[in-house]
Amino acid sequence: MSKKPPRKRDLNNEERQFLGAVARGDVGSVKQALAEAEERFIDISCKDSLGRSSLVIAIENENDDLVSLLLNYDVDLEDSLLHAIREEYVVAVEMILTHQLKKFGEDYLQIEFKSNTFTADITPIILAGHIDNYEIIKMLLDRGYRIPKPHDLTCHCDDCLRGSLVDVLGHSRARINAYRALASPSLIALSSKDPILTAFELSWELRNLSEMENEFRAEYEELGITCQNFAVDLLEQIRGSKELEVILNHDCRSPDQDEEKELKKLSRLKLAIKYKQKKFVAHPNCQQLLAAKWYEGLGNFRRKPILKQLTVAFGILFGFPILSGIYMIAPHSKFGKLCRKPFIKFLLHSASYLSFLVLLILVSQRIENPFFFLFPMKEEKKISELRGSPATIVELMILGYVIGLIWSEIKQIWMQGALEYIHDMWNIMDLVTNSLYMATFTLRLLAWLQVRRERAELNPYAFEERKHWDAYDPNLIAEALFAGANIFSSLKLIYIFTVNAHLGPLQISLGRMVSDIVKFISVYFLVLFSFACGLNHLYWYYAALRAEECEAGITHSCDIKYRSFANLFEILQSLYWAVYGLVDLEHAHLDEPHKLTELIGKLMFGSYSMIAIIILLNLLIAMMSNSYQLIYSQADEEWKFARSRLWISYFAEGATVPPPFNIIPSPKSFTNMMTLFKSLILSHTAEQKQAKWTNVRSTVKNINKREIRYQYVIRNLISRYIMNKQRPQKDEMVSQDDINELKQDISTFRFELLTILSDNGFETPTVHQAKTSSRLDRMWKNLSAATEGQTETLMEEAGLDEE
Secondary structure (H helix, E strand, O other), X not given: OOOOOOOOOOOOHHHHHHHHHHHHOOHHHHHHHHHOOOOOOOOOOOEOOOOOXXXXXXXXXXXXXXXXXXXXXXXXXXXXXXXHHHOOOHHHHHHHHHHHHHHHHHHHHHOOOOXXXXXXXXXXXXXXXXXXXXXXXXXXXXXXXXXXXXOOOOOOOHHHHHHHHHOHHHHHHHHHHXXXXXXXXXXXXXXXXXXXXXXXXXXXXXXXXXXXXXHHHHHHHHHHHHXXXXXXXXXXXXXXXXXXXXXXXXXXXXXOOOHHHHOOOOHHHHHHHHOOOHHHHOOHHHHHHHHHHHOOOOOOHHHOOHHHHHHHHHHHHHOHHHHHHHHHHOOOOHHHHHHOOHHXXXXXXHHHHHHHHHHHHHHHOOOOOOOOOOOOOOOOOOHHHOOOOOOOHHHHXXXXXXXXXXXXXXXXXXXXXXXXXXXXXXXHHHHHHHHHHHHHHHHHHHHHHHHHHHHHOOOHHHHOOHHHOOOOOHHHHHHHHHHHHHHHHHHOHHHHHHHOOOHHHHHHHHHHHHHHHHHHHHHHHHHHHHHHHHHHHHHHHHHHHHHHHHHOOOHHHHOHHHHOOOXXXXXXXXXXXXXXXXXXXXXXOOOOOOHHHHHHHHHHHHHHHHHHHHHHHHHHHHHXXXXXXXXXXXXXXXXXXXXXXXXXOOOOOOOOOOOXXXXXXXXXXXXXXXXXXHHHHHHHOHHHHHHHHHHHHHHHHHHHHHHHHHHHHHHHHHHHHHHHHHOOOOOOOOOHHHHHHHHHHHHHHHHHHHHHHHHOXXXXXXXXXXXXXXXXXXXXXXXXXXXXXXXXXXXXXXXXXXX
């Protein structure tokens, strides 16, 4: 038999009076009861029917004198510290912490207590983080309280395994409670040397947790938004461009010794883009600095009339070959330095890509001479239709462009890293497109070599026209791949639209819709495959019979409609094209008098059409509409974030010359190569080693200098943030807690007045008597009436109902 829990002891009359005096704020009676506790059989740690001890009641009433008095008589603390933190009673928290230090010494951090109000994972610092009280958090941190970082969700240590097996919900709730405290802005501001970086990393970690632990997705997403808003609030406190540059360019790991070069890196802003801190990146402070660096070196270009801006832009677009050549020859000249500016670099690369698209259009129109408008040439109509025909001038120019694009992607992977490179879908699209182009040129080369061998062997197939080619001839496969690559290349032009305020949100919405289509396809393919299997089982015999009749010469059976349900692959195609209305009910008709089979087949075809067209297709439309509305509800933020990603990609040093000029070795590349060889050869000499150590010391000193400057700015931002947060709001409403506190103060004042009158010789009744003297009764009634009138006024102003 299981043991019954011990029955709770009932309070005696003295204990009830003691707790009542605490609740009323009668300090004199409480002091007398504490002094006579043994004689009057009072347990000073007794609890009322709600499980509250005298100390907890005093904390809830926020009575400083009672809390101090009870602590002096060493009542049991239990979870009183947590109650004081929950009530945001700073004075009581300080008194309890001081009492703990006197009573337990340095071991007060290891105190374990049981609480019916709070779970076992709630510690004082975690609870303080939940309420985000700056004073209490600072007090606890100064006394050594810390929040241990929760283990990873996939951790397999003994504690995590035990927690998952014994109490899964408690283990998950403990993790959420810890992260809710860690996401407290006040805790981050007080405990982190780099609060902005901490907010970024914690927000990203919470985003990943929301995807991994779907049961608590809403809680994790809310905490992630809290971290993002904290970083934005710190950014709001910046008061000048100097502070803004220090914050957005800070990178303690950077070994760059050139301060001017360091201020152009925007390392912290790049990190915000990496962690998808959209509010931070789209903030006006960040956007202003980005715009200033984007148009750097162009003077008042942004303030010029639109006609002059277009004139300058088109001049750079059409003159990009000349500017690229100047930079390759003289990179340190006036025009060479101009080409390194972000906006000019963007125009050069855009002009280069537009020229590449023009060459693709020429190939698609079967124009082999790129200068046909200047030097028209007569060409044989069918020379390009021969197998293994040599590459034309336009195709060779495209090959040069493709090599230049591939070299640009290789340099980008080298600078960013492969992991960061593949996180951008546009980079994956470039990788696929370049792979298709290289496969195309490889197949064309193989076809040319194959045709040369066939002609040497006098094989007549080498001179056959296109209509007689094999279905899987390398030339045909190459043309199919080239056509697909052209589509991707043209769509890449959408990426440039990001700089425009009107087309940018449309481009973002298109990306979201693509993800919706991918989700939709998974459901649609399941429905498609299910009906295809059913129809294949129903129609396989009749399709095979029509095929035999066609081979026997029966013309009627050779109709293409009988091939719609010939096999599983044909049925999948037929059902897919039926969505667009290209396959009708006639394809399900049978020549045999099998009415039931035909009826079932038509019912299956109709059911598929209803599910695919009416239900799934409208579901896709709803999903795409939702994505569109979501983007446009925050269009400005989404567009500025996407534009910032585009701008940042042109701020980095290098990759100034666009394709195909980047594959031509320049004097600058030879100079850099010679410098590299020289450093490798002289790296083992004594002078070089001494210079290396000098460089290291200078780098460390420079990093320390930047870190000191950054910490100075961060401290100023934190100070402004805390002052702004602690400033009382003018429109703050009066709460019920304020009214209760006022009532407690009045009650305490009443008993203090009784004590003062008694000490001065007035005849006053004891506080435990049921009746009071008429004089005191009138005084109390008048005071209560006046106070209640003020209370009602406060309640009316606060919009609260009188209880």
